[in-house]
Amino acid sequence: MQAQIDYLLKQNQLSVTESRKRILELFLEANGALSHADIEKKTDEKYDRVTVYRTLQTFLEKGMVHTIPTADNSIRYALCKDDCKEGHHHDNHVHFICDNCGDTSCLSEVSIPIVKLPNGFKAKEFHMVVNGVCKNCR
Amino acid sequence: MQAQIDYLLKQNQLSVTESRKRILELFLEANGALSHADIEKKTDEKYDRVTVYRTLQTFLEKGMVHTIPTADNSIRYALCKDDCKEGHHHDNHVHFICDNCGDTSCLSEVSIPIVKLPNGFKAKEFHMVVNGVCKNCR
DNA sequence: GTAACTGCAAAATATTTGCATCCTT
DNA sequence: AAGGATGCAAATATTTTGCAGTTAC
Numbered sequence: 347m348q349a350q351i352d353y354l355l356k357q358n359q360l361s362v363t364e365s366r367k368r369i370l371e372l373f374l375e376a377n378g379a380l381s382h383a384d385i386e387k388k389t390d391e392k393y394d395r396v397t398v399y400r401t402l403q404t405f406l407e408k409g410m411v412h413t414i415p416t417a418d419n420s421i422r423y424a425l426c427k428d429d430c431k432e433g434h435h436h437d438n439h440v441h442f443i444c445d446n447c448g449d450t451s452c453l454s455e456v457s458i459p460i461v462k463l464p465n466g467f468k469a470k471e472f473h474m475v476v477n478g479v480c481k482n483c484r
Numbered sequence: 485m486q487a488q489i490d491y492l493l494k495q496n497q498l499s500v501t502e503s504r505k506r507i508l509e510l511f512l513e514a515n516g517a518l519s520h521a522d523i524e525k526k527t528d529e530k531y532d533r534v535t536v537y538r539t540l541q542t543f544l545e546k547g548m549v550h551t552i553p554t555a556d557n558s559i560r561y562a563l564c565k566d567d568c569k570e571g572h573h574h575d576n577h578v579h580f581i582c583d584n585c586g587d588t589s590c591l592s593e594v595s596i597p598i599v600k601l602p603n604g605f606k607a608k609e610f611h612m613v614v615n616g617v618c619k620n621c622r
Numbered sequence: 623g624t625a626a627c628t629g630c631a632a633a634a635t636a637t638t639t640g641c642a643t644c645c646t647t
Numbered sequence: 648a649a650g651g652a653t654g655c656a657a658a659t660a661t662t663t664t665g666c667a668g669t670t671a672c
Contacts, residue, residue, distance in 0.1 A: 360626095360627095361625090361626060361627065361670080361671050361672070362671075362672095363626095363627065363628080363670075363671070364670095365627085365628075366627090382661090382662095393628085393629090394628065394629045394630075395629095395661090395662090396628080396629070396630085396662090396663085396664090397627080397628055397629070399661095399662065399663080400627085400628085401627095404627095413555040413556070414555065415553035415554050415555040415611070415613050416553050416554075417550075417551040417552065417553045417559070417611065418551070418559070419557050419558070419559045419636095419637095420557070421555070421556070421557045440599055440601075442601070442605055442607075445608065453601065453602060453605075455602065456599055456600070456601065456602070458599075458612075459597035459599060461578055461594055461596075461597060461612070461614070462594070463578075463580070463591065463594065463614065464591060464593060464594070464619075465619070466618070466619025466622060467580055467591075467614075467616065467617070467618055467619055468616045468617040468622070469580075469614045469615075469616040470583065470614075470615055470616035470617070471614065471615050471616070472612070472613075472614050473553070473555065473611075473612065473613045473614070473615075474596075474599070474610070474611065474612045474613075475553050475610075475611045475612075475613075476599070476601065476605075476607045476608075476609065476610050476611070477607075477608055477609050477611075478605065478606045478607040478608035478609070479605070479606040479608070480604070480605055481602075481603070481604025481605055484604060484606070498651095498652095499645080499646050499647070499650090499651065499652070500646075500647095501645075501646075501651095501652060501653080502645095503652085503653075504652090520636090520637095531653085531654090532653065532654050532655075533636090533637090533654095534637090534638080534639090534653080534654070534655085535652080535653055535654070537636095537637070537638080538652080538653085539652095542652095557661095557662095
């Protein structure tokens with residue numbers, strides 16, 4: 347996994363630093379989305395709060411992660427797949443947020459269905475978020 | 485419209501106060517979602533910031549409004565339709581957020597398609613949010 | 623060595639809570 | 648009159664910014 351992490355960073359012209367490696371590692375382990383607070387908790391606040399903000403911002407700008415809409419006010423970030431380019435995402439699957447444990451998972455195997463918008467609306471991105479109880483919490 | 489507003493408040497056992505009436509009026513006018521900031525702006529900060537927070541919270545608890553997921557960190561609230569009960573919503577349409585003007589509109593005529601979740605996931609609510617350019621901003 | 627990254631301090635912003643006063647019923 | 652709602656003040660929490668020191672390349 348460390349090789350993959352290094353590769354991801356270099357591919358995006360970012361210096362390979364400890365905090366970035368650790369945060370990327372968390373994303374790879376998570377198979378789902380993490381909020382700023384999740385990351386602080388999982389790193390035991392080893393890194394400065396500001397560093398975490400800036401790291402997430404950087405990953406976002408490079409197109410390495412994308413945000414997932416949530417109905418509460420916590421922004422969640424998830425790793426993009428390989429076919430995401432800078433500023434152009436193909437995050438085409440449904441996300442699931444567990445009301446019980448709070449975990450956000452990517453349901454990679456569930457595609458977002460096509461919907462037809464009324465005349466005049468020009469769609470750029472589609473998001474679909476389902477909440478309920480995840481398979482670990484039943 | 486004033487009669488409708490009074491009715492809505494009374495139906496939910498809330499006292500009919502000026503701030504609540506005005507905020508409800510804004511929702512009825514908007515045909516879409518409003519954030520806390522939107523409301524402050526549209527009321528010219530006539531009401532205390534705290535009053536707006538508490539009013540939104542109250543409306544939410546009574547099931548008069550629901551939140552709409554967004555990828556930035558601004559919670560947006562939209563009026564529920566008549567068939568929403570306290571704690572049980574049927575907000576079954578797609579929402580559209582304009583990248584240009586920031587308006588969030590309810591596409592009442594576009595239903596959220598059914599998706600089948602993997603085994604073990606129990607869905608409670610479905611949200612679908614599309615962003616792009618709205619018909620006013622073309 | 624240089625540019626980029628981090629951590630600290632502090633500023634700016636957003637949200638919550640307590641309490642006295644005012645308004646609705 | 649009583650209970651609930653509002654506004655103000657202040658406490659918390661969250662996010663952003665500036666800058667000096669450190670690290671990656």
